[in-house]
Amino acid sequence: MTTRIQRRNRRRILEAALDVFSAQGFRGATLDQIAGVAGLSKPNLLYYFDSKEAMHRALLDDLLDIWLAPLRAMNPDGNGREEILAYMRRKLQMSRELPRESRLFANEVLQGAPRLADQISGDLKRLVDDQAVVIRRWISMGQIAAVDPYHLIFSIWALTQHYADFDAQIRLIRDGADPMDGADGFLETLFDKLLQP
Amino acid sequence: MTTRIQRRNRRRILEAALDVFSAQGFRGATLDQIAGVAGLSKPNLLYYFDSKEAMHRALLDDLLDIWLAPLRAMNPDGNGREEILAYMRRKLQMSRELPRESRLFANEVLQGAPRLADQISGDLKRLVDDQAVVIRRWISMGQIAAVDPYHLIFSIWALTQHYADFDAQIRLIRDGADPMDGADGFLETLFDKLLQP
DNA sequence: CGGCACCTTGACTGGTTGGTCAGGTCTGCT
DNA sequence: AGCAGACCTGACCAACCAGTCAAGGTGCCG
Numbered sequence: 510m511t512t513r514i515q516r517r518n519r520r521r522i523l524e525a526a527l528d529v530f531s532a533q534g535f536r537g538a539t540l541d542q543i544a545g546v547a548g549l550s551k552p553n554l555l556y557y558f559d560s561k562e563a564m565h566r567a568l569l570d571d572l573l574d575i576w577l578a579p580l581r582a583m584n585p586d587g588n589g590r591e592e593i594l595a596y597m598r599r600k601l602q603m604s605r606e607l608p609r610e611s612r613l614f615a616n617e618v619l620q621g622a623p624r625l626a627d628q629i630s631g632d633l634k635r636l637v638d639d640q641a642v643v644i645r646r647w648i649s650m651g652q653i654a655a656v657d658p659y660h661l662i663f664s665i666w667a668l669t670q671h672y673a674d675f676d677a678q679i680r681l682i683r684d685g686a687d688p689m690d691g692a693d694g695f696l697e698t699l700f701d702k703l704l705q706p
Numbered sequence: 707m708t709t710r711i712q713r714r715n716r717r718r719i720l721e722a723a724l725d726v727f728s729a730q731g732f733r734g735a736t737l738d739q740i741a742g743v744a745g746l747s748k749p750n751l752l753y754y755f756d757s758k759e760a761m762h763r764a765l766l767d768d769l770l771d772i773w774l775a776p777l778r779a780m781n782p783d784g785n786g787r788e789e790i791l792a793y794m795r796r797k798l799q800m801s802r803e804l805p806r807e808s809r810l811f812a813n814e815v816l817q818g819a820p821r822l823a824d825q826i827s828g829d830l831k832r833l834v835d836d837q838a839v840v841i842r843r844w845i846s847m848g849q850i851a852a853v854d855p856y857h858l859i860f861s862i863w864a865l866t867q868h869y870a871d872f873d874a875q876i877r878l879i880r881d882g883a884d885p886m887d888g889a890d891g892f893l894e895t896l897f898d899k900l901l902q903p
Numbered sequence: 904c905g906g907c908a909c910c911t912t913g914a915c916t917g918g919t920t921g922g923t924c925a926g927g928t929c930t931g932c933t
Numbered sequence: 934a935g936c937a938g939a940c941c942t943g944a945c946c947a948a949c950c951a952g953t954c955a956a957g958g959t960g961c962c963g
Binding site: 709711712715746747748749750753 | 911
Binding site: 532533534535536537612615616618619620621622626629630633634637656657659660661663664666667668670671672674675677678679681682683691692694695698699702703705 | 729730731732733734809812813815816817818819823826827830831834853854856857858860861863864865867868869871872874875876878879880888889891892893895896899900902
């Protein structure tokens with residue numbers, strides 16, 4: 510039985526933990542920081558979560574579903590070019606709206622994905638393999654150019670996530686302007702040309 | 707005056723520090739780990755470097771020069787398409803040969819580039835601004851398609867560094883195969899099509 | 904081969920951090 | 934109102950970690 514207070518505080522804690530973990534990495538984050546952001550005492554954090562590790566795991570568990578949704582939403586019966594472009598747009602939108610989640614994921618994979626290995630080689634791999642088959646069919650139907658489906662997917666990840674993960678760098682180079690300014694149009698053109706049969 | 711032993715040990719320490727910092731991030735790394743990898747005692751590390759911070763800074767100072775070299779090597783008087791493709795190839799080669807450096811950089815930028823802000827907004831920004839001018843000239847000369855120079859450069863960074871930084875993820879998806887297998891050809895095609903006037 | 908500067912380390916310190924606990928406070932229900 | 938259970942916290946602990954130091958070892962020069 511979960512109470513109203515439990516729901517509110519768990520949400521607050523995860524929100525704060527996302528802030529801190531995504532900005533400092535797992536080892537860089539401290540419970541005191543998270544407690545400060547959440548506006549709760551440190552022992553209170555540990556009343557709701559067994560350990561720092563448990564908070565991190567809770568975030569990662571939610572994350573993969575969110576992360577995979579745009580790829581999962583690709584319609585095998587749709588037009589190849591349209592579907593892939595729409596996927597890219599959804600993914601870019603996620604970088605814009607959920608940059609902290611992107612950085613949490615990046616931090617984790619950068620360090621060898623110790624806590625995500627199972628899910629990546631399970632759910633994620635299965636989904637990517639499936640969509641690779643779909644992309645190959647679009648190729649054989651002549652809807653898009655013959656490109657390696659895996660590298661195509663990786664390139665969408667790389668280009669969209671880069672704007673969230675390397676935000677600090679881009680911002681410094683572009684004098685603080687919104688890093689994603691013009692990104693939509695650029696990526697649209699890029700993938701449009703790449704997929705042109 | 708630097709002795710033979712000093713040179714050897716400094717090199718050993720920085721080598722070990724690169725291993726550990728790139729895999730664990732700054733806060734995640736401990737002097738004991740670095741000492742272990744270097745095969746030296748912890749106090750001995752601190753005989754050669756004033757602090758953990760100093761080791762990290764020494765690595766970062768070397769890094770930016772290495773990192774910028776491929777972009778700097780672009781020849782303004784060459785053919786636009788050839789020059790940009792060659793730049794992309796050099797950058798991809800660096801991801802292959804120096805993945806630890808790539809991850810060290812990624813770790814740093816991901817956490818807001820606290821120790822690199824000056825160099826990024828200084829040297830790096832200047833270089834990028836200069837090369838953007840060169841790229842615009844190539845565009846006006848009709849050598850390459852009209853694309854935003856900044857996003858073009860970002861896309862090269864994103865696509866090449868992704869193979870080093872997200873190595874763990876790609877490896878899990880591709881059943882442990884070399885993540886960069888086929889990347890050369892894919893990126894060649896991608897940028898060739900993008901730059902086609 | 905003697906001496907001096909350079910090199911190395913075991914043992915220690917002070918500060919930080921994840922986590923515990925005993926006891927107090929609040930909330931919702933009857 | 935009164936009480937049971939949920940919620941909260943100050944004080945504390947053990948482990949860890951960057952950095953110190955005094956004392957001994959080593960390489961190199963005359």
